[in-house]
Amino acid sequence: MRQLLLDITEIGPPSLDNFVSEGNEELIFMLRNLVAGSRQDRFFYVWGTTGSGKSHLLHSVNSALLPSEFKVRYLDCNQVEMLDFDVDVDCMLVDNVEKLDDAAQIRLFNLYNHFRESGHGVFLASGPLPPAQLGLRPDLATRLGWGLVYQVHELTDEKKIEVMQDYAIRCGFELPVEICHYLLKRERRDLSSLIGFVYALDKYSLARQRPVTLPLLRELL
Template sequence: MRQLILDLLPETPPSFDNFVAGGNAEALTGLATWLAPSSREPLFYLWGEAGAGKTHLLRACQASYHDAQSDPDLAAMVSDAAASDFHAVDHVETLSDSGQIVLFHLINRLCGSGGRLLVAANLPPLQLTLREDLRTRLGSGLLYRLQALSDADKLAALGEQAQARGLVLPREALHYLFSRAPRDMRSLAALLAAIDRYSLEQQRPITLPLLREVLQTSLDL
């Protein structure tokens, strides 16, 4: 069901403006300070559970992005490492042995050249099952934890997104959707877009019967 929902979502580039912060104001402030030209800290490390928004922020920073989950050897990084002095590596916990060596050498190079590295993982550095010298390097930078959004935060964000679209969603409609869809914000935003489109096509207001139709026809529930 989640993939069906995601297929409905227009490709909107991740940015700081469309990131739902929730209780992560401190981490966002720290990241913004680190990104400032005056910052001299080479490494910024984000950690937290899946769905907390780590990938969103890594992509929003406009760095050369690499996903260790799909490229555990960081083979793509080897080919373009010298072309950029700002890299982001996601899902560091999934690095292979060779990928760990690549990242270790990249950190050393960036530290020496004044470059920057933004990394993300599901655990803090010392709890990762990586080689010791890499864990030490990763732990030497700025560390921030991203907290997953609470249900109240997600409901509030969903309501704000509906308002931005000009949609009138009764509170019971929000709770109805929230109880029947995946609860990550990307899926919820995709569902909201589908509802908006369906309502316009049908020229009908958003009611519980219309929501049921969207869930049944668009998401094959």
């Protein structure tokens, strides 16, 4: 039941517009410039805790560039067994770079050098820690630190509650704060998942013609 709910409650694809930028304003500004065509800065590394929004940002850049003639490739090192670091791309997005094995690290190192030496290509990678603390090959870690490095700051619980309640209001109902605390303590804490649960709760409430309450949420889950 829970997996079904998560499958059907997409609130729209990740974008820079639906990323709550509080605490990350400079990073969002730089990424907006990137997708708008500015290539002054071509190498980025973003890091932060699980749920901070790193993957959201990489998916956002990927979605923004796909309709253009800019050849872009997104790779999640958690999900892809054979990582294809093709030099015939204009933008390489590498999510969860800490998961790379030794052979893949060498291929990514070579791709980074190709982009840098050719003066062409945009590179954006993500990980849970700063480059030097990832446990990767020292030469690759050094390359990741050559560009712009940003920590993606996770929203506070208070801000997440504010966003959830604001979303509920826009859906036409008030979200009790105890439901927010319940979700934060027991479910995935990234904002997209939390909003997904609020969305599902709204639909469940309408289908059952019952008010949004904590017992209704427990029944839904």
